[in-house]
Amino acid sequence: MKRWTIVLALATLVGSYALAAEPIKIGALYMLxxxxxxxxxxxxxxxxxxxxxxxxxxxxxxxxxxxxFADHGSPDQAVREAKRLILENxxxxxxxxxxxxxxxxxxxxxxxxxxxxxVTHAATPRLTEMCLPYVFRTSNNARMDSWAAAAxxxxxxxxxxxxxxxDYEFGRVSWEDFITRLKELKPDVEVVSEQWPKFxxxxxxxxxxxxxRAKPEAVFSSLWGGDFVSFGKQAIPFGFFKTIRFYVxxxxxxxxxxxxxxxNTPEGMLVSARYWFxxxxxxANKAFVKKFHDKFGDYPSYNAGEAYEGMxxxxxxxxxxGSIDPDAVKAAFEAGGGLKYQxxxxxxxxxxxxxxVFEDLVWGYTKNTDKYPFAILEPIVVVPAKDTIYPxxxxx
Amino acid sequence: xxxRGWLYLIAATLLAAPWVLPGYALExxxxxxxxxxxxxxxxxxxxxxxxxxxxxxxxxxxxxYTSALLMQRASWPYLLTLPAAVGTAAALALLIGFFSxxxxxxxxxxxxxxxxxLVWAVVHKWYAFTGGDNGVTGLQPGQLWSDPHALYYLALLxxxxxxxxxVRLHLAPFGYALRAIRDNQARAEAVGLSPFGYLLAxxxxxxxxxxxxxxxxxxxxxxxxxxxxxWTKSAEVIxxxxxxxxxxxxxxxxxxxxxxxxxxxxxxxxxYWPLVLGLVLLGLVLFLPRGLAGLGxxxxxx
Amino acid sequence: xxxxxxxxxxxxxxxxxxxxxxxxxxxxxxxxxxxxVNFAHGSFYMLGAYLLYWVVRGNPEGLWWxxxxxxxxxxxxxxxxxxxxxxxxxxxPEHYQILLTYALLLVIEDGVxxxxxxxxxxxxxxxxxxxxxxIAGAPFPAYYFVQIALALLVAGLxxxxxxxxxxxxxxxxxxxxxxxxxxxxxxxPKLLTAVFALGVALATLGGAATLPMQTVSPxxxxxxxxxxxxxxxxxGLGSVWGALLGxxxxxxxxxxxxxxxxxxxxxxxxxxxxxVLLVRPWGLLGRPPAVRT
Numbered sequence: 001m002k003r004w005t006i007v008l009a010l011a012t013l014v015g016s017y018a019l020a021a022e023p024i025k026i027g028a029l030y031m032l033x034x035x036x037x038x039x040x041x042x043x044x045x046x047x048x049x050x051x052x053x054x055x056x057x058x059x060x061x062x063x064x065x066x067x068x069f070a071d072h073g074s075p076d077q078a079v080r081e082a083k084r085l086i087l088e089n090x091x092x093x094x095x096x097x098x099x100x101x102x103x104x105x106x107x108x109x110x111x112x113x114x115x116x117x118x119v120t121h122a123a124t125p126r127l128t129e130m131c132l133p134y135v136f137r138t139s140n141n142a143r144m145d146s147w148a149a150a151a152x153x154x155x156x157x158x159x160x161x162x163x164x165x166x167d168y169e170f171g172r173v174s175w176e177d178f179i180t181r182l183k184e185l186k187p188d189v190e191v192v193s194e195q196w197p198k199f200x201x202x203x204x205x206x207x208x209x210x211x212x213r214a215k216p217e218a219v220f221s222s223l224w225g226g227d228f229v230s231f232g233k234q235a236i237p238f239g240f241f242k243t244i245r246f247y248v249x250x251x252x253x254x255x256x257x258x259x260x261x262x263x264n265t266p267e268g269m270l271v272s273a274r275y276w277f278x279x280x281x282x283x284a285n286k287a288f289v290k291k292f293h294d295k296f297g298d299y300p301s302y303n304a305g306e307a308y309e310g311m312x313x314x315x316x317x318x319x320x321x322g323s324i325d326p327d328a329v330k331a332a333f334e335a336g337g338g339l340k341y342q343x344x345x346x347x348x349x350x351x352x353x354x355x356x357v358f359e360d361l362v363w364g365y366t367k368n369t370d371k372y373p374f375a376i377l378e379p380i381v382v383v384p385a386k387d388t389i390y391p392x393x394x395x396x
Numbered sequence: 397x398x399x400r401g402w403l404y405l406i407a408a409t410l411l412a413a414p415w416v417l418p419g420y421a422l423e424x425x426x427x428x429x430x431x432x433x434x435x436x437x438x439x440x441x442x443x444x445x446x447x448x449x450x451x452x453x454x455x456x457x458x459x460x461y462t463s464a465l466l467m468q469r470a471s472w473p474y475l476l477t478l479p480a481a482v483g484t485a486a487a488l489a490l491l492i493g494f495f496s497x498x499x500x501x502x503x504x505x506x507x508x509x510x511x512x513x514l515v516w517a518v519v520h521k522w523y524a525f526t527g528g529d530n531g532v533t534g535l536q537p538g539q540l541w542s543d544p545h546a547l548y549y550l551a552l553l554x555x556x557x558x559x560x561x562x563v564r565l566h567l568a569p570f571g572y573a574l575r576a577i578r579d580n581q582a583r584a585e586a587v588g589l590s591p592f593g594y595l596l597a598x599x600x601x602x603x604x605x606x607x608x609x610x611x612x613x614x615x616x617x618x619x620x621x622x623x624x625x626x627w628t629k630s631a632e633v634i635x636x637x638x639x640x641x642x643x644x645x646x647x648x649x650x651x652x653x654x655x656x657x658x659x660x661x662x663x664x665x666x667x668y669w670p671l672v673l674g675l676v677l678l679g680l681v682l683f684l685p686r687g688l689a690g691l692g693x694x695x696x697x698x
Numbered sequence: 699x700x701x702x703x704x705x706x707x708x709x710x711x712x713x714x715x716x717x718x719x720x721x722x723x724x725x726x727x728x729x730x731x732x733x734x735v736n737f738a739h740g741s742f743y744m745l746g747a748y749l750l751y752w753v754v755r756g757n758p759e760g761l762w763w764x765x766x767x768x769x770x771x772x773x774x775x776x777x778x779x780x781x782x783x784x785x786x787x788x789x790x791p792e793h794y795q796i797l798l799t800y801a802l803l804l805v806i807e808d809g810v811x812x813x814x815x816x817x818x819x820x821x822x823x824x825x826x827x828x829x830x831x832x833i834a835g836a837p838f839p840a841y842y843f844v845q846i847a848l849a850l851l852v853a854g855l856x857x858x859x860x861x862x863x864x865x866x867x868x869x870x871x872x873x874x875x876x877x878x879x880x881x882x883x884x885x886x887p888k889l890l891t892a893v894f895a896l897g898v899a900l901a902t903l904g905g906a907a908t909l910p911m912q913t914v915s916p917x918x919x920x921x922x923x924x925x926x927x928x929x930x931x932x933x934g935l936g937s938v939w940g941a942l943l944g945x946x947x948x949x950x951x952x953x954x955x956x957x958x959x960x961x962x963x964x965x966x967x968x969x970x971x972x973x974v975l976l977v978r979p980w981g982l983l984g985r986p987p988a989v990r991t
Contacts (some may be wrong), residue, residue, distance in 0.1 A: 028457035032667035033808075034919025039814035071667040075531065075621040076613070080427065084664060101529055105619045108534040112542075112618070126530060134831045168520075168529045200921050202912045203717065205710035207843070210960065212836075213703060226818050228912040233820065237839030245715055260820035260913060311891040448793045499979050502735060502792055503935070510931050510975055513924065517968055627918065631800055638797055668812075674804030681798045682786055 021059070023066035024324055026314075027085030028097055029078060029106065030121075030307075031098040032071035036225065036258050037107050039098050039237040039303055043121055044069055044232035045296045046307030047096070049288075050315075060315045072097060075105035082106045088112050092324045093118060093314065096307065100170060107135045114326050120310035122302045123251075124169065125177070130354040131394035132324055136333055136355040138310040138348060139303075142170060142222075144388035145250035145272050146177035148361045150222060151387045152270060153178075154367070156183035161191045164198035164207060166227055174222035174250060184326075192216050197227075204231045208238050218246035228257045232266055234236050253364060255301040258374045265375035269366045275305030276362045279370035279380050285344045292303065309343040313350075315343050334396060349385065354394035358385045410552055414545045422544050423616070428656045429551035430612045435637045435648030436558050437605030441598055442634075443642045443672075444571055446578040448505045449599070451631050452606050457625030459485040459607025461519065464532040464620035474615060476538035476613060481611040482604045488515065488601020490596070497595035501611030509627055518623035531621035536603075541615050551612050555649075558605050563645055564603075574598055635673075639680060639688025651687055702834025707953050709833060713842035715949025716849030718902030721922060722854065723928035723941040724897035730873040731893040733786070734795045738802035740923030742898045746772060746905030747914035749808050751819045759908060760824045767908040769899050774821055776898025780891045788890075805918060811916040823910040841910055849945075852900065856938055863911065869893055873936060915976030932974050934984025943982055 004375035028047050031040035047067060054065045068089050072078035077099075094110045094117040103122035110117035111132040118136045119127060125143040127135065153161070161179070163170030174195070182189055193214035195207040208231075211219070223231050228249070235241060236258045247266075253273030258265060276301045277289050288308070288359045292300040300308070317339055318324055321332035333339045341348045346360045364377025414422055438452050459481035466472040466480055505506040519526045526532070540546050565571045576584040577591045585592060614620050623629065632655070640651020658676070662669045684690060725739040743923045749768045779802070816842030822828060823841040830837030860866040868889055871879055880886050905922075930937075933944025937988070948967050955966035980986050 019896065033811075035914070035915055036809065042815055071663060071669075073663075074623045075434070075619060076617055076623065077663065079617045080423065080660065081617070081663065083421050083423045084660070087423065101531055101621055104530055104616065104623065104891075108618055124530070130534065143883045160689045169523070172523070193960070195956065202908065202918070203714040203952075204705065204919075205713055205839070206956045209703075209706055209710050212916070226913045226915055226918075227820055230911070233822070234839065234911055234912070235835065235839065237823075239425065239837040249757055260818040262822075264820075287816070310707045318877055321829065331961065442793075446791070448796065450796075495979065502733065503980060505735065505792070505796070505928070506931055506935060507975060507979055509863065510929065510971060514968055514972060521965075562955075627924065634793070635797065635800075638793060669805040669810050671808035671812075674801045674808070677797055677801035677804070678783070681794050681801065682783070685790065685794065697955075 017186060023064045024060060024318065025089060025093050026065060026067045026093045026311075027082070027089060027091035027356055028067050028069050028096040029072040029081060029085075029094065029102070030069065030096045031073070031102075032069070032380070033073055035097060039121070039225070039301075040071070042256065042301045042304040043096060043098060043307040044297075045292070046120075046300060046304035047311050049292055049295060050308045050311035052202045054312070054315050059319050061324075065311075065315070067095075072099065072102050072106070074315065076227050077107050078102040082109055086110070086115050093329075095310070096120055097122045098303070100127070103127050105133055105350050106132075111135055116329055118200070118310055118314050120165060120307045125173065128354040129393065131354060133330060133341060136350065136357075138313045138350075138357045139306040140361060140388070141143060141356065142174050142250065143390055144358070144361065146174050147181050147388045147390060148272065148383035149248045149250055150181035150185060151383055152176050152363070152381070153182050153189075153218065153220070153246075154190075155165065156218060158217035158246050160217045161189050161220060162191065162193040162195070162211050162214055162218075163220050163233070164195040164197070164202075164204075164211055165220075165222040166224075166336055167196035168199045170342075170396045171196065171199070173390065175220060178220050194369065196364050201225065201227060202230055204234045205238070208240055210237050212240060212243060213239065215315040216244065216359075218248070219244050220264065221247065221249040222251075224251045224254065228252055228254075229260050231266060232261055235266065246270070251302070252361075252366075253302060253377055255299060255374070258366075261307055262374055263368055265366050265368060267366055267375070269369060270363060270381075271362060271366060271377070273377065274302040274362065274365045275300070275309070276302065276364065276377055276380065277305065278376060279362050279364075282344070288344055309341075309345075309348070313339070313341040313343065313348060347385075351389075351392065352396045354392040356392070358389055360385050361388060410553070412550045418558070419544070422548060424656060424660050426548050426612075426616050427545060427660075428653050429548070429555045430609050430616065431633070431636055431652035431656055432649040433555040433558050434554070434606055434609035434633050435640070435652050436562050437602050437609065438633045439637050439642055439648045440562055440565065440602040440605070442637060444566065444574040444578065445595055445598055447497070447501060447595070447599075449508045449602075449630055450505045450627065450634070451508030451510075452498075452633055453483040453604070453625050453627065453629035454492070454512035454515040455603035455611070456610040456629065456633075457519065457620075457622070458515065458622050459610030460614045460620045461526060461532065461610075462607070463611045464535055465526070466612045467535055467537065467614075468532055474541050476479050479610065483607075483608045484608065485607020486600050486604035489575035489600045489606075493596045493599035493603070498592060498597055501622070507616065511629060512625065513627060516622060516627075520622040526622075529622055531619050533619040535614055535618045535620075536587050537615040537618075550615075552613065554608050558608070559645075559649070561605075566645065570594070570597075589664055618632055618668070632647050635677065639676075641686055641689030643686065644689035647687050647689040654688065701804070702836075706836050707839060707957065708950065709814075709838055709846075711950035711953030712838075712846055712946075713949075714952060715945045716842075717904065717908045718847045718851060718925060718929050718948060719849045719942055720900065721989055722906055722926040722933075722945060723856070725926045726930045726933070726936055726938055726941040727856075727900070728894055728897035729930070730938070731869050732784075732788075732872075732890055733792070734799070735792070735935075736897070736922060737796060737799040738806060738919075738953070739897075739901055739926055740919040740921070741806035742772065742775070742901035743805045743905040743922045744914060744916070744919040745775070745806060746902030747909045747912075747918075748814055748819065748905075749902060750906035751812070751821055751914065752908050754821065755958035756821065758824045758910065761821075761824050765903065766907050767832035769903050772899030772902030773895045775902070776895035779892050779898065780894035785887070803829055803923070807916050807919055808991065814916075815914060818915045819903055819909075819915045820913045821909050827910075834861070845911070845912075848903075851901070851904065852899060852943055853938075860938065865889070865892070899924075928971055931981060932971055934981025937981065937983040940981050940983035
């Protein structure tokens with residue numbers, strides 16, 4: 001009995017019928033070790049809760065879902081683990097993936113074995129630009145975040161823009177997409193400074209002073225995780241947030257970063273969250289958050305929410321396909337102009353050509369309140385999906 | 397005759413493996429062979445000269461990237477990229493070796509580490525050429541080499557060739573010269589050996605063969621990533637070598653077998669592989685200084 | 699460019715340099731006296747940050763006594779590691795020591811994850827230092843002055859210890875000829891334990907001192923040890939002053955490199971390392987190694 005093979009079907013009370021049926025096997029790869037294990041463990045919790053609920057309701061096609069979790073680590077470990085899940089565990093689907101480079105390594109392998117891969121976190125636009133027939137992404141990617149940020153930025157009166165982002169693919173592409181889009185929407189903007197600290201830097205002070213010296217009115221940043229925390233802590237005493245009038249940061253609404261910052265979080269930053277646990281204020285979402293909190297002792301972070309919804313959306317696709325055959329599931333995702341799935345945070349639409357989900361994007365301004373020990377998003381602002389639909393070269 | 401009997405048995409096992417092992421075990425077996433090739437190459441420098449390179453990941457990685465980029469950008473057939481991968485790895489080893497082999501042991505370790513990190517930084521940043529941290533993905537090594545059976549035999553062939561080369565070198569005057577330099581450089585110089593030339597030649601050959609391991613990895617993984625060149629990858633080959641026993645000619649291969657199989661096994665059960673590996677290493681250093689090969693008292697090389 | 703801004707930028711470089719110095723000096727000290735390249739050095743640095751977070755229970759005002767406690771814990775941990783793990787491998791080839799410290803790196807990484815969880819840990823600066831000081835009309839974080847002062851204090855104390863005390867003289871002698879010391883009746887094993895413990899304590903102090911402006915997670919050790927290596931490779935392995943000089947150069951090169959070519963700010967540091975490696979492979983203040991015998 002493998003420790004990490006969690007046969008959640010055992011927890012089922014309703015699904016005695018489902019128990020009898022052969023389970024649908026899903027291999028979930030997340031970053032469970034190393035520096036971003038906090039993200040991976042949250043994603044894993046989202047999947048666990050989704051599967052528990054699905055199986056409690058009789059499973060999918062009357063069959064329970066059985067998830068095997070694996071730590072994807074670096075790309076070579078991830079490819080080996082993917083092969084293990086495919087060849088040894090004989091999984092019907094691969095699922096998850098936190099790191100962008102790992103997603104790029106695993107996607108072609110999954111595709112070659114014709115095992116559909118559903119990505120819930122990795123955000124490099126390249127993944128869905130590979131146009132692989134058996135690869136799907138149920139969360140938004142970095143380009144959509146950048147376009148959403150540009151949509152906000154275009155409405156601001158500010159013309160002098162600057163960037164600070166981690167010096168690797170994600171940071172570079174986020175800024176490139178943002179500024180290109182912003183110049184389309186508002187041609188008179190000007191870039192006064194670009195700063196590229198190393199990904200995983202501990203010290204941002206020189207970058208902060210250099211950036212401030214260029215006197216930007218507004219700043220775009222793609223720092224995330226521990227980088228975002230360190231940057232925030234260092235930027236405050238430099239008076240950064242007092243001199244900058246507008247600060248926009250995709251993925252800054254991650255609980256992984258907001259919780260450690262606590263009350264030190266700068267207020268008024270416009271950040272995105274993909275999924276934010278306080279939005280929308282529907283009964284369904286409140287019930288999910290409560291259930292999650294009861295089970296894991298924490299609020300669902302954006303990637304936990306996306307992992308949860310990704311699993312539910314996959315279940316919907318299988319249900320619609322009426323089988324777990326890869327081509328049938330692919331057709332179910334693509335048919336009728338693309339699968340539309342009602343997620344907690346809104347409607348997710350799978351674009352048939354490149355298998356990228358589009359949805360309204362949740363943003364908000366950081367604010368410290370008495371209700372939570374960390375900053376929350378208030379007010380929340382939503383970017384409609386149509387503002388983020390970029391063209392694709394893939395064809396169906 | 398007894399030794400020969402063992403040899404036949406090992407050969408038969410290695411040849412039959414692809415037809416006996418189930419799918420995933422075969423995939424892991426290929427990884428074992430790749431690391432065995434890498435470790436045997438690494439040990440050419442380590443065992444024979446006493447110099448611990450902490451930069452061999454650079455040669456592995458450059459070999460891998462050469463192969464990957466030629467396949468993707470120039471549409472070279474996979475097999476033809478082998479000489480190129482070995483060649484670029486050799487050139488890089490020549491360059492790094494030129495600046496490193498003259499220094500004393502611990503400086504050699506630090507210098508090779510520093511140079512390898514530099515190469516890693518270049519690969520990681522040079523988006524236009526290497527793809528940066530996006531890596532080179534979606535590689536198609538062709539119908540034949542996409543089949544794990546064929547790839548296994550290719551890896552086996554290259555590993556055995558490297559292994560025989562290592563044995564040959566060990567017994568050749570070249571090997572004696574290296575060990576003479578290792579044991580007493582001043583005396584070696586006194587009898588007319590040029591340590592620099594010998595050490596550089598050994599280092600270059602070792603780097604070239606590490607490039608061949610990188611060449612195999614891209615076909616197995618269908619992609620190349622900067623992680624191949626990161627210093628923790630250099631640590632892996634050192635661990636595998638010492639785990640098996642650097643002073644035994646079979647040590648690096650044995651160590652690779654244990655390292656890969658143990659890693660695959662542990663990682664399929666828990667994410668705490670670093671902890672397990674760390675404890676294994678502590679036990680190894682404190683209680684088994686001659687590696688696994690030391691258990692049987694085998695010193696096939698000497 | 700106005701002088702005021704250059705001063706500000708110089709100070710940011712100095713702040714970074716001071717954290718690099720605190721991180722790297724123990725590595726150099728240990729190498730100098732024991733001849734050991736400690737791959738777990740970054741792990742002790744990380745451990746220092748976790749220990750501070752743990753002892754002050756998230757209260758930033760506990761920073762001062764917290765740091766003292768962390769240094770004390772660092773001394774104890776360092777002494778224990780030296781006694782129990784390092785001592786058996788003295789006199790064995792270097793690679794056993796490297797492997798041993800690498801094993802420690804792995805164990806500590808997962809160990810803190812088991813103890814503290816994978817989430818980032820953060821601690822603000824004490825309230826009195828949470829505000830900027832005005833330098834030439836620009837705000838500068840007050841806490842950085844503490845960090846800079848701490849680095850200078852450590853450098854000064856180390857100078858005093860190494861140059862003006864008998865034990866310090868013995869440590870310096872140990873870097874040159876350990877057997878001679880033994881022959882002279884010095885209790886060398888005890889001395890080595892003390893140096894190793896001191897080196898580890900300095901690493902934990904470094905980690906603790908930077909926590910108020912940074913964040914800690916289990917993976918930072920691997921990054922930290924590489925940064926420390928770059929500092930000592932530039933400055934010279936085994937040289938305390940080399941660590942100071944290396945940290946200073948890297949801090950300032952980053953601070954001013956950002957102004958000149960922001961796109962390649964990181965490359966400047968690597969460039970410095972290459973130049974040093976090519977011109978003086980033993981580092982700026984290191985001693986050229988003797989020919990291998």
